[in-house]
Amino acid sequence: MALTTAMSTGGTTAHNPTVAFTTPPNYAARLSHLLTVNAFKPLWCPTLIIQPTPSNLTPFLDPFSAIAFTSRTAIQSFIHATEPLPQPPLSPDGPTFTVAALGKDAELLDRDFLSRICARPDRVSVLVPPTATPSSLTEALGPGGGREVLCPVPAVVGVEEPPVVPGFLRELRAGGWVPVRVEAYETRWAGPRCAEGIVRRSEEEGGLDAVVFTSSAEVEGLLKSLQEFGLGFEDLRRRSPGLVVAAHGPVTAAGAERLGVEVDVVSSKFDSFDGVVDVLKVTLLRT
Structure with a gap:
């Protein structure tokens, strides 16, 4: 429209x-x-103006056990980052890899998206918490046990960073996860x-x-x-x-x-x- x-x-x-x-x-x-x-x-x-910066995203997912998206823009930026790759960023062998998103944003995590991540999509599990908040996402992920989770979040320019993302990362750490923050897009004052x-x-x-x-x-x-x-x-x-x-x-x-x-x-x-x-x-x- x-x-x-x-x-x-x-x-x-x-x-x-x-x-x-x-x-x-x-x-x-x-x-x-x-x-x-x-x-x-x-x-x-x-x-606010939002601009993806997909070049900041790592093309390798094997070190991680999960990726946690807290916005639709983060998912779109990840898609842009993986489009030019000659092969999916997650190897087909290994334990279940979790992709988490909130609410209607999870509509983007379709079969094509899962195939983009891994040549064996059944290795990837989609997680959508019952309540569309970062805190609910952390709870749904469960205990981290020292595993790493990739967190594509915005770089905030021109306004103060809201406490949502820092709070989300703290909650992940408290749950035993090792969150890796990546600034996948830019949120800028208009x-x-x-x-x-x-x-x-x-x-x-x-x-x-x-x-x-x-x-x-x-x-x-x-x-x-x-x-x-x-x-x-x-x-x-x-x-x-x-x-x-x-x-x-x-x-x-x-x-x-x-x-x-x-x-x-x-x-x-x-x-x-x-x-x-x-x-x-x-x-x-x-x-």
């Missing part, structure tokens, strides 16, 4: 609630589509004017009805840009009375609160964006 920054998607009318979202480009089309088909007017203002669409809309009659955050880094990116306009988040609330702040899961909600942004509604089903859209429907489309 083609997206236009800070513009609504066609097919909506003036009474549709305007929902701003700060999701990076690689996730934006999916969330925009869900908002549109559920009678919202999406307003996309990305505060720049001082990335909040312009939200600021402009908040000045218009009707203003904003809601803003959705899908990571705490997005929140920080928005706050930094608002400062460039001489504003704080409370100015958005003042301009748009009744503004609903929605978080995609408790980890994002906790990060927003830590940055001083009060969250009104939190998705309890956060393995996909359907959950946060559902809570917005309950909150904004009540009859």
